[in-house]
Amino acid sequence: MRKFALLLATFSLLFFYARSQEIVEQIERSVNQDAVEAHIRFLASDELRGRMTGTPENKIAAKYIAERLRSAGATLLPDRDSYHQQVPLLRSDAPSSAVFSFDDQELSQWDELLFITAANGTLSAPLVFVGYGSEEELKKGKIEGKIVVARAGAEDNKEARAFFGISREKVEMVKEMGGVALIELYRSSELPWSLLQNYFSGTKYTLDGPTGDSFSSGLINDAEGTWLEYFSSKKKLKSSELTIEGADTRSIEVPNVLGWIEGADPALKDEYLIISAHFDHVGVKQVPAGEDSIWNGARDNAIGTTALLTTAEFFGMNRPARSILFLACNAEEVGLLGSRYYSENPWMPLDKAIFNFNNDGAGYNNKTIMTVIGLERTSADTMIMDGAKTFGLTAIQDPVPEQNLYDRSDNVSFAAKGVPAITAAPGADDFDEEVLKYYHQPADEADNLDYAYLADYYRAYILAAYKILHAGERPFWKSGDKYEEAGKSLYSIE
Ligand SMILES: [Zn+2]
Incomplete structure (x- = not known):
């Protein structure tokens, strides 16, 4: 029975591969620049007031993401009755x-x-x-x-x-x-x-x-x-x-948002890819009269949240062999808390997760590349580089390793558990003035983005995800990586 299932799986992977040109064309058509712009303009709007964890506007963003996932064809997770996982937090004022x-x-x-x-x-x-x-x-x-x-x-x-x-x-x-x-x-x-x-x-x-x-x-x-x-x-x-x-300390609950697209291959659908992005940002701050008080967080991380939604829209219409778990994380900006809570309280067994393809960006200064934090750390590297290249982009690894970005985004919550995990971001080849102009600034708005570039960035991202979803061999940590041991223990690899 097992051999038969394996043969079936191999056959179906070959079948998916043969369709690769067709898939590229489908991705090209599926990612619609106007639809992308609408997601980002809504999430980064002044009305959502910077989506700060615990605010009503943060909840509105979560609701929007859940309903967009639903309309894309992502279902509730098996045996769950909500798209929201409530994360219990302690909020303390000095x-x-x-x-x-x-x-x-x-x-x-x-x-x-x-x-x-x-x-x-x-x-x-x-x-x-x-x-x-x-x-x-x-x-x-x-x-x-x-x-x-x-x-x-x-x-x-x-x-x-x-x-x-x-x-x-x-x-x-x-x-x-x-x-x-x-x-x-x-x-x-x-x-x-x-x-x-x-x-x-x-x-x-x-x-x-x-x-x-x-x-x-x-x-x-x-x-x-x-x-x-x-x-x-x-x-x-x-x-x-x-x-x-x-002193004021209160318990609050904030939502993570989860959706599921079940794989089409009976032999592979138990395995799944985690597509994640945080949707919270830092909210509204006190500023001198007349200045912009809303930190809109278009780049950080309406762009990443939109990558998640756009990926769901594609795979909702084009079911992959393996399954996909979508996780829009809350409370990232206050300490990666949403992803950490999820990784401690997962809704699907983590040893069936083959990879975490996270999205989080500071901003971009180079529209010929996509930046992939952790690119060189896992065997998914060539699939990601190929996906990017097909849409005219070069995937590059972390340009500023001294900033330790790998351990500063949600991917690390999964890496710590052993799941090979990386973070994709729009093209930044340095943490320079062009990036810092918007990074955690009220100027990080939907009005100053290049949507044609973003559409291509999303296409590259989706094709890379597609390749990982249909890879003959599941990605793993490169030998010697800090998280290799955690991976071996998670997947019971000798
Ligand atoms: Zn971020």
């Missing part, structure tokens, strides 16, 4: 004031003190200093009922970017052992205090945990190392007091 006092010292919010999570009210408790706050040090410190002070990071990891992940682990341990708050001494030239101030003064989003949160965890600005010296000599204080006012 406290309006925070004061930490001990001995004859008093530290207050912004210049001396910042909170990652904050619970309103006054805590009076003994204080204990626990070095880096490893599990052993916390146990030794007998932290129950105490305010815990620790150095940020860990003995074996002092990288600033790792501080926050490590801090979350410490918070869990401190809570478990009955500590009442965690304050860390922060010192880094890599991520200076002023950047943190900027970040923590805005609204922050995290995936909502089972507990919700009413625990204060914060940082002391220790740029000079004087507080480390102070606490290293004091170790314990009989009393200290932490007073926080005006």
Whole structure:
């Protein structure tokens, strides 16, 4: 039976290949420049106010995507009754004031003190200093009922970017052992205090945990190392007091949008390609009177969302051998949260996903290319280059690897699980002035796009997707890639 199925599959793949010229012509006709422009103009309109996560306009965008998927012929996922997957988030606004006092010292919010999570009210408790706050040090410190002070990071990891992940682990341990708050001494030239101030003064989003949160965890600005010296000599204080006012933490739900096109080949339809793009952007900001306050996000990422819709429109009329899962992700701009939640709570088994072909762009400065972040990392590279070439474009790999774009978009949520994943973007050969003019700027509007170029970009993208959907061999990580091991374990490859 298995052999028969394999033969059948091979036959059907050959059949699909023989039709390749016909397919190119069908893609050419299917991608309609006016239809493309309509999607982008709607998604990037002032009326949608920048599609910020959690706003009514973000929901309208999700509704639009779901209905366009439906009309393209993408169905609900098997056993689901909605195109929307609700993503539970915690939305926190920084406290309006925070004061930490001990001995004859008093530290207050912004210049001396910042909170990652904050619970309103006054805590009076003994204080204990626990070095880096490893599990052993916390146990030794007998932290129950105490305010815990620790150095940020860990003995074996002092990288600033790792501080926050490590801090979350410490918070869990401190809570478990009955500590009442965690304050860390922060010192880094890599991520200076002023950047943190900027970040923590805005609204922050995290995936909502089972507990919700009413625990204060914060940082002391220790740029000079004087507080480390102070606490290293004091170790314990009989009393200290932490007073926080005006913190606001709420649970919200925001939708991811999912659609499904079932493959036509009975032997292959269990396998599927993930076509993804985030549809949220950064919303409306306070600006001086008379200036544009709406960050429309035409390039970032109405263009990518439209790639997803246009791909659905093509394959709805031209069913592929393998299936396609469409995932329009929410909450990307606030920390890749929609894709991360989906990858932790998938609606289809991830080991049947053959590839994640994500779309996300900053902008373009070269209309002869398409930029593919991660192009060189998987064996889908030649299929993507061929797809692009057929429509007159050259597929190039990440022009600015030092920016680490691969780990800054939704593809990484799938890569971390082992699914070979890349991100396609309109042609940028550098992060130059032409790109920065629009990147996360109110000028990123539907009016200043070249729709003829975008139509060709979409055609190239769809043909590349077509080739992956009908590949004899499923794509995989190139040997030695950072995510190769995760891939082997996901697909049980020896
Ligand atoms: Zn983006």
